[in-house]
Amino acid sequence: MHSSRPRATVPGSLPPATAAGPSSAASGSPGSSVTGPPSTGAAPPDDAPAHRPDARYVLLLGTMCALPAVSTDIYLPSLPDVARDLGTSAAAAQLTMTGMLIGGAVGQLVIGPLSDRFGRRAPVLVGVAMHVVVSLLCAIAPAIVPLVALRVAQGFFNASATVVAMALIRDRFTGSDASRMMSRLMLVIGVAPLFAPSLGGLIAGQWGWRAVFVFLALFGVALWVVVLLRMPETLPPERRRPGGVRTALSGYGRLLRDRHFVALAVLPGLTMAVLMTYVVASPFVLQVGYGLTGHQFALLFAVNGAGLVLGAQINAAIVRRVAPIRILRVAIVLTVVLTGVLLVLALTGAGGLWALLVVLWLVLALVNFAPPNASAIALGRHGAMAGTAAAVIGALQAGTGGVVANLSGVLGGGAVAMAAVMLGAAVTGLAVLALATPAFRRGGAWQLA
Template sequence: MSTRTEERPDTRTREELNSARPSKARYALILGGLTAFGPLSVDMYLPALPLMATDLDTIDSTLQLTLTAFVIGLALGQLVAGPLSDSLGRRRPLIVGVSVYVIASVLCAISPSVELLIAARALQAVGAAAGLVVARATVRDLFSGTEMTRFFSMLMLVTGLAPILAPLIGGQVLTVTSWRGIFLVLTGFGALLLIVAMVFLPEPLDVSRRSPVRIGSVLRAYLALLRERAFLGYALASGFLFAAMFAYISGSSFVLQGVYGLSPQQYSLAFGLGGVGIVVVGQVNGRIVGRFSERQLLATGLLLAMTSALGITAAAAFELSLAALLTPLLLMVSSIGLVMPNSTSLALANHPRNAGSASALLGVLQFLIGGLTAPLVGLGGQETALPMGILMASFAALALLSFATLARPTTR
């Protein structure tokens, strides 16, 4: 009797999934939009950073704290949103979070000083955190196994477009208005996604599968996840690679525009090539994930990232041409399409009952490590790409080391 009772929620979930299959594209668009909060909010104003430094009368390293504040806020916000989504369902924390994001985006647009902009960016990140947590947890609610990995790869088709479109949109907005207009565009995106989620996104977490929020139980759940070697290995692998990616995000506008002389529009196009790579590699990953295991594909992505980062460092050290720098940069960014779907799927695979908390901790490790990267890039100076390359290579090496030492397959 007990076995049959335990199987009922799983059977009900499969039935819900089967009925949702005709609208899988709808789920991909909505959940992809939620996961795009991060790259859109970071990448769209990158072409404006040099102009913002002049307008706000500040230095580059101080302005880069707006990136750090956003990433750290994104990390801490997920710690709260994750357990709440396990207890209250996915929709309510999502709606509150996206509403906060919209309000904070308006505050960013009207900030008169860099200090107020940093504070508004932190609040904006807290709101965006709910979207990231709910998107990953919803995928875990609906899918499992290889099908979950395929759907995360499908999300890369949507989220991979964000790095392409964000700097392009930001560069074009700068042709008609100031950097403040970029944050007004983000306000409109958040408002649109809020309406779409309220109307078209059903609640994926059944009431019987929810758990009450108690501070003690939440802390114990997080500690248990941190003690799990496999989860920690996959989370740190993706987190360190995200830090390598963030070193590029925070330093590329100064390197490519300041050192190599690209205009904001040219920089947007160069930056967007990385998004194309993420999309292409992510879709290839979704097609071959049955023929090769998630671990094999994850290892391949980490090795690609490591070798590409070494190429970036060499190109910067020997002051090679722009093409010699952009080629390994493109390969480095493209490796995200292999690493993120597989590491996320492997990390969440054994946590169907607390997918929100596991998703939150996964995001925290990614964004907290990444948030510490921006000031390091700024301290290295803006006259050369070498500090950016060294940081990218160092974090890629740490990602590979975490996977090799912690995320080892268990023997039965």
């Protein structure tokens, strides 16, 4: 049970975090429950003071979370130029994208425990500073192999911003508040796929692909200054986890023994797989299969990106009144239904392109309902090591999304392959939630708190 100690709150401000008290929510022991059903979600533990964040705080954390997305999306239009300039193949150039995802997954697993050991500010300041250095080295890379290696390093250091941002949310929020905060971040993060490719194409068109990395370095400098001046330290020394590698491995072992946490941590990755399958397959489906021009595809990509942002904001609004676990259950079921409809349309051709696009937009609008709610519940179970927990969630999200999305190409890369992989990821997510957690059992939702 949660401790009965009163929890001080300071409305409208960023109160200092208090020392963690013993609670089952913080320990994350399987089967723990909260006595008495909360009104909107899990009761906040003692180490997560409640407060109302202002727009600047949301913008700061959103920009931190968007750093990997910006570093990826702004570079997309440059891939053909990279292959031509460095005398390599398109497949080799694409390794600069895959390498960044791999580096990001590993980086989150390493940096998460470091943020629990040394606090939140130091890891992100070092990580963003190294992002600046690596970006400048990418700008002068002489060949494809060094560029791939540098992109792996860039993904590794960029992970510091994502992990720390999620840990900051857990330090300050729990339950519905945490889910709402994560959804608000999507308003900032969602700008990356909307405008970053166009900006990257403009920069590369004027000054070449190497200038894109100079811009990323400048972006990193600006973010580093803002973090230095504006980001509070939310993990005081008395709450930090001492120790080195053994402590980190012990933390990961504790997380992996909590099957409810593992199930919830997998869900954002499976949802990301739905999104990444669309991102990877849509150029071939819409441009090759349906004959859309490059301009038409770019416009459609932006419209679907707006759907992602809109869905996140709707989730942020309704989570004020509905518990995150209830939203999660409905969102997963609806995703299965809509991806099933998408597959039927792809197989039969019923309704033509417009029917496919409408259902696809609805699927993408649902994508950002599951990750913030699943992540908020999972992080709430392990508040004492939020950095390590955030690292596991982030690594699973990047790894699962990247691996599953490639299956559409293996299956042929058409509309049927895209819809089938999206449906498979959604069905797997529903099975994980139904079989590995008590989410659908009577009273089981509160066991996840």
